[in-house]
Amino acid sequence: MLATFGLAAAVAGAAALPANATAPPPPSGWTQVFLDDFNGSAGTGVNTTNWQYATGTSYPGGPANWGTGEVETMTNSTGNVSLDGNGNLRITPLRDSAGRWTSGRIETNRTDFQPPAGGKLRVEARLQMPNVTGVPAEGYWPAFWMLGAPYRGNYHNWPAVGELDIMENVHGRNQVWATMHCGVNPGGPCNETTGIGNSTTCPGSTCQSAFHTYTMEWDRSVSPETIRFLVDGTQFHSVNASQVDATTWSNATNHGFFIILNVAMGGAFPDAFGGGLDADTRSGVPMVVDYVQVLSATGGGGTTPPPSGTRDAYSPIQAESYDGQSGTSTEASSDTGGGQNIGSLANGDWAHFRGVNFGSTGATQFTARVASGAPAGVSGLVEVRLDSRTATPVGSFSLANTGGWQSWRTVPANISRITGTHDVYLTFTSGQPADFVNVNWFAFGR
Template sequence: MRKVLAFAVVATATLGIGFAGTTVKAAEPAQNIDISKMKVNWSDEFNGTELNSDHWTPEIGNGNWGWGNNEKEYYRANNISVSDGTMKIKAQTEKVGSYNWTSGRIKSAGKVNIGYGYVEARIKIPSSQGIWPAFWMLGTNGKTWPACGEIDIMEAFNTRSDIQSTIHYPKWNGADQYVYTNRNISNKTEWHTYGCYRDGSICAFYIDGKLLTSYGTWTNKFVRITDFAETYSTADLTTGNYAGQRSVLNDDYYLLFNVACGGNLAQGNPPTNSDWSATMEVDYVRYYVPKTADELAQDKKNEVNKKDADKNTTIVTAPARAKIKTLKNVKKRKMQIKLAKVSGAKGYQIRYCDNKKFQGYSVKNIKKTKVTIKKLDKKETYWVKARAYKVVNGSKKYGAWSKVKKVKIKK
């Protein structure tokens, strides 16, 4: 995010590790991130109604030199909100002092640090003239930028259809060295996940869980990416075009989200009409770390146990719908009920009542298909329904109720 870049595509980048002229192999990253071998170390799901102050601090104002980027907005806490499960940063036309726009910027500095592992956010970004939304990280080593290092996981500019990912580290003379790439996506303004993986050997970027490398060749000596260069070795490089202290990318980092207005890469300023606004939404941000060997072993054991349990589980379906074959009044205030036999049923439940809504009903459980119910009220009409049941692990599993039938007690 903090950079002064000319717009150019990094067409070819050699991502080898150089020590005194010796090139060594960089580890190959996964083409698809596998979070099943990781666990969530920290997350913010943005499920409340306000920003979690244990995780985030809003940054206010315009910083030094427009936050080092010649930005034109004034950041305010009021432009940040949490509702309906997402965090929202709203840029808008609003006059504050000499500034024509306000927006929001938050950081986790001093509260949440990201180390080795995988950090990912699900984000919906806007597309508008003169804006620069970003999800990025700055190093926590206490040094002045660029010596602290910077990792830009997601940046988008203006109405362009591409997403940019960038690493910053200090050259040996202390100046900023950066390597970046752009990826066009056809649906930039829809929900996507943007992530960064680091393990002390590489830094790799992902969109929707897929490695941001269009094509490239891995060899025993180095990685040559001829189109995109989202995968970087994090070892120091003493010679060549990209020489510098890249190992700063292995430090702990803190997180930032913001929507800049104007600035070095926004390609102009936003509209000045009073009803203009652009909002970035964040569904969640999660930091995963690798599971321990014991945790992976337990996962495997649980999977085996589940498969064994599934094999030994008998799926019991509910019995078929019951049917009342006959319902009639017999002498001395009795009614006789005969049911059709239901295959596999262990018994039947009869429900009867003196009103058709079955308010204040009585219940009779039977094992056979025929029953006589006594002591009914003479000259009263009774409504009756029945259902069959099976017994599963000591509990009854009922089928559907039969159609309701009625009988009047005449004798």
Template structure:
């Protein structure tokens, strides 16, 4: 699998991180135990009226057209046209094919808009259970993701800050999702990674699925619908640094195009949406 960095954040987040991120809610589960009762540390159930923006006390919009460091084709906006509640308990992140004159991308006038939200200024946590119930978009060139970056991103550039990809899907692989780690010596097109595929040609865009990681000092384990499909330990870093011993923040986004998924195909219909039922973090 070939891909470039997902970890290049917009200037607003880099500036916040560089200023040590005045985080208003930080939790730490130093060593989660499988035999103790988990404790909900943070969540968003996305309750609210249809058409309203995501809760600004929990999520920050990234606004830019820099391509995420991957040659992506979208401009990330803070418009409710691209990220809004649906009134039924879901967040909907929508990628649209449009090219307004004031949306300039790294390659020129943008052809697509979408949204990317993060909790860098509002919530970080070290260790625990991180879970979201999501229905992904459909079509070649679509690249939805639920992931995390180290909260020291501003002072420690990617990939040394660490990246945990809980869910990535590319539209040309409708039955498969990927979970990965990026760090020093294993990043971009060479992450520590694994994948999970649905049986019988089912597509992840057909229904909601639950994507999670369980993160402890000893390992990080990925699951889909409660079924663990890979577990990685510091030994998997092959002697390289393991930056997964600090707080991380959450990110939700839908990218369009880029080096890994390639551009949208003629079969890709717009708009395309990622629907998020909830995001929950346990300590």
């Protein structure tokens, strides 16, 4: 929320639930450590045992306009933050007759949300973004996110203490952004103020017209330690400890976090997508939150996430969202939508993507978005293998120089028919030791 990024990819749909659905019980292996279902009388404020209001235009002594350039004043008024009497929280931005905006920002009192050693943490909210699109949505910036505990009371140690944006949206676009902020600002290993992020469209119904479940899963049971972001149970982004240096990762994660829900108006993120508020921006459209839940699993227990449907084979899978790799690096991409790609790919390198669901009809095509600045005479194969990086490839294509390491093209290939759910390995084979390819995303087709 203190900064943003962008890259879009579509994912599969999910069944709709009622607006006042109860938070689901923890899956096997998980323990519920926090829940607010926002049950209470209409027009009342939030439960202050769980939440505190952040009011004004900054923290005491902190950066002005919450460090983002947003223009609203946050209040604890029930006009801006209240329960609706049907099991939901509403955070509603309002403009007065003088054109001044107010809105709401609440934060958990607890600052200790982190996975146990060798375990996992899952933080999720089921919510509907403000149901406004087009010109009336200009400047809307709803968010569900987390800040590292050392930020509370300091307010000048961002982004080193870590920020995890589970859901952000601007201008009423049918798109959810997720990102991790860390390191130093500007630049640094986390590319600030952009951060390490990705985005996708909401599955099925749009983000604005329906409730969706937005999840962050922080996994210390795997190596490298990985933080995953999902919408309606489908992963669309991840960040792991191998993507930055050990000190940066430790400073950003070796402590608890607190949770934030807010609707900002205007600021850096809306500005990055064409501008902020204007006279046509509609007042009074709330973000509606059904529940916020935090789950914990010890010793690697729990399902991460269910193997079936973890990733949709037929939607773009971002290459930097790998679950394991060897020899790759991650860098900012100039491809359409921005985001990141993996690069420095040469003979023997690989990237691992868990739980790709091909369904029962089966895939017969493979497509990847690739670029190459390899010198003359250097080329190689981009291969697809299933369940093991040493398995026989089910398909491949060859690639040589495309005009530069950020000169992108989409390359198709036929593959042996694949059904069911598999781990996918992209492997890279060449007769020369030099790097020969960058990969932005890949997908499968029927």
